[in-house]
Amino acid sequence: MACQLPADCLNEIFEYLEIDKFTLHSCLLVNRLWCETSVRILWRNFFDFKFDHKRPLFKIYSSILSTLIACLPDESKNLLYNNGIFILTPTSKPLLFNYASFFKALSIYRINMMIVNVLENGLSLISKDKNSLVANEIIKMLANQITSLKKLSCYHSHYYKHNFNISFPYFPGARDLSELCCSSDLPSDFFNQLSQICHNLQSISIDFRSIVNSSVKDLISSQNNLKDLNLSAFDDGSWTDIIPAITKHSHTITKLKFRSDNDFSSFSFISSFTNLQKLLFLFLGEVIVDFTKLQYVNFSKLQILKIPYECPKPEYVMKFLENNGKNLKEFYTGENSKDLSLSIARFCPNLKNLFVLFNNGELDVLKTILISCQYLESIKIWCGINYLSEKEVLETVAKYSTNNFCELKIHHITTSDASPDDLESFFICWERRTPKKLLSFTIIGNIEYQLHCGYNSLETLKVIEKYENLGIIKFVTKSKNEGSEEGEQF
Incomplete structure (x- = not known):
């Protein structure tokens, strides 16, 4: 008699081997146990796919949307029907699995784009209200079905062209949320709800385009083990008001990413982040990162520093490298200063990955770096x-x-x-x-x-x-x- 692996063992094997989606699709045909294990992995992040000319985006979106419509409760299906919204389901028979319950990652924006792609481009132009109705029924269904949500991505209308009037339902499965990506001007109720049930977020990405909702500060402050913070500010947006909430986590945060087209006077508050391992500045236009105070700070655990566009004054970065270069494994800068490049060779002996600009005639600088950085793997x-x-x-x-x-x-x-x-x-x-x-x-x-x-x-x-x-x-x-x-x- 053949031995059948328990479902949890089979799942561990699939996860350990990091089986690609093509192989997982073939596993669907082995037997019901293999099928259910594969389906759970395939649908936990259903927008994590690649497409090409052989698999047009419209076709992929149509397949996903029709399956989600089939998962809707009868009440929602009837509501769509009564409003003149007709979306074919993949089969008239009951689905083999409750696909919606397998979700671990959810992007409100991608759901919006899927609905626009299928309903507006694929069938006929329908009103924005009807698009919103479809989106809200799907999100409401997912909120009820997802028992353990790991990643939630949600941005407001200022960020994307195609956004609907979304009503955020209560997400009981968000208690397990570990990653949040959102804009700062979402309704207060959205942040208040998360503040009450989500205390273990490890990664937060926020886009600021207007004044900061005070409930954003409460959400950040309520976290127990925040490690990764990604802040972007555009137009009139600013994260200045939440700096006190950020610094509360200065001993747990290991990764900071800042992106802006605004002029920020100082990043001296970063000096308190004693366990920082990765630091990235993405500043556009005339914005210059102020390293006046940061140049003297010693980050004993910093391994990655990236400033790919507008850079601080080279002398500030050189002083920073003098204090922190020994531990750096990766350095990325869009600056083309010979003195800065030579300081890399002098202060960063353990680099593994490097990008720096060499002007014409600076071949000797490249030679010096290659000789001095004995652990360099990539340039x-x-x-x-x-x-x-x-x-x-x-x-x-x-x-x-x-x-x-x-x-x-x-x-x-x-x-x-x-x-x-x-x-x-x-x-x-x-x-x-x-x-x-x-x-x-x-x-x-x-x-x-x-x-x-x-x-x-x-x-x-x-x-x-x-x-x-x-x-x-x-x-x-x-x-x-x-x-x-x-x-x-x-």
């Missing part, structure tokens, strides 16, 4: 007008990078000056390394203007294919937008 370099040439970068990396190095990212401002022979010479040097290590070779460029910035010639592609087949390199291409987004992520 991203701009090449083209006013910056280093790719040919010189390839030669320098091949000669001076250590055995730990395994990833080179070239961001092209103009077409590459490296010939197929230059590439082959670089790959041959890599092949001869001891010990052998696969090189991830990434090209970032304006693909719409000229595919891969010169990496579309037959000779170049043949060289790349040859060394990919030999297992020497892994070739990756990205658009400039994808390359820029790297600096915005931890």
Whole structure:
């Protein structure tokens, strides 16, 4: 007699193996136990999918929406019918599972977009009120069915074009909420409800576009173990009023991310965050991060620092690196100061990942960094007008990078000056390394203007294919937008 694994064991196996969605879909056909285990994983974050020309977004959204409509109670179905809203369900028979109860992540915005995509674009233009009615019935049903919600994402109408009049129901399953993404101008009742039942949020992301709702402060203050805080301020928005609530968690927060197009005078309050490990500033326009006081603070656990756009004065960052560079594993800056670059080599010996701009003629600075940062595994370099040439970068990396190095990212401002022979010479040097290590070779460029910035010639592609087949390199291409987004992520 065959032995049947218990459901919890099977679930642990699937989770441990991190089975991809394609494999999980095949598991649906094994037997009912495998099917139910797979379905629970597939539907816990039903918007976590990739789509392409073979799976149009409209088709995916239509399938999800029809299934959710089938999950609605009869009262809600009749309400939609009486208001002239007709959405076909996948089957006339009862569903095999209550899919709504499997949800662990919920995005109000994605639900809105799904309804707009299917009802307005797919069928016919209907009123915004009817769209809101569909959204509210689905959200109300999910609020009743989800027993353990882990992530909730909700933004107000100022943030997105397609937003409906949403009534936030009571979410009993939100007691287990660990991640919240929202805007600060949501109704007070929304924040008050969460403040009463959610005390274990580990990650909070808030967009500020107007005055801060006082209940936002209460929600932040009521948390027991907040670790990750992501604050964005646009237009007239400001997080200044909630700084006292933030600093209450200065001993538990390990990750801070600030994004703004406003002018903030000081971030001196960050100095109290003694356990900070990751710090990211994303400031646009003329906004400059004020490091006047932060430059002297010692964050003994800081490992990641990213300032990809508007940067503080180089001398402030250099002083900051002098105090904190020894522990840094990753540094990302859009500053092109030779003195700052040399300070990286001097103060950051344990770096593993780096992005910094090198001006034309600063090849010696790149060489110094490669020699000084013995643990460096990955570097991203701009090449083209006013910056280093790719040919010189390839030669320098091949000669001076250590055995730990395994990833080179070239961001092209103009077409590459490296010939197929230059590439082959670089790959041959890599092949001869001891010990052998696969090189991830990434090209970032304006693909719409000229595919891969010169990496579309037959000779170049043949060289790349040859060394990919030999297992020497892994070739990756990205658009400039994808390359820029790297600096915005931890």
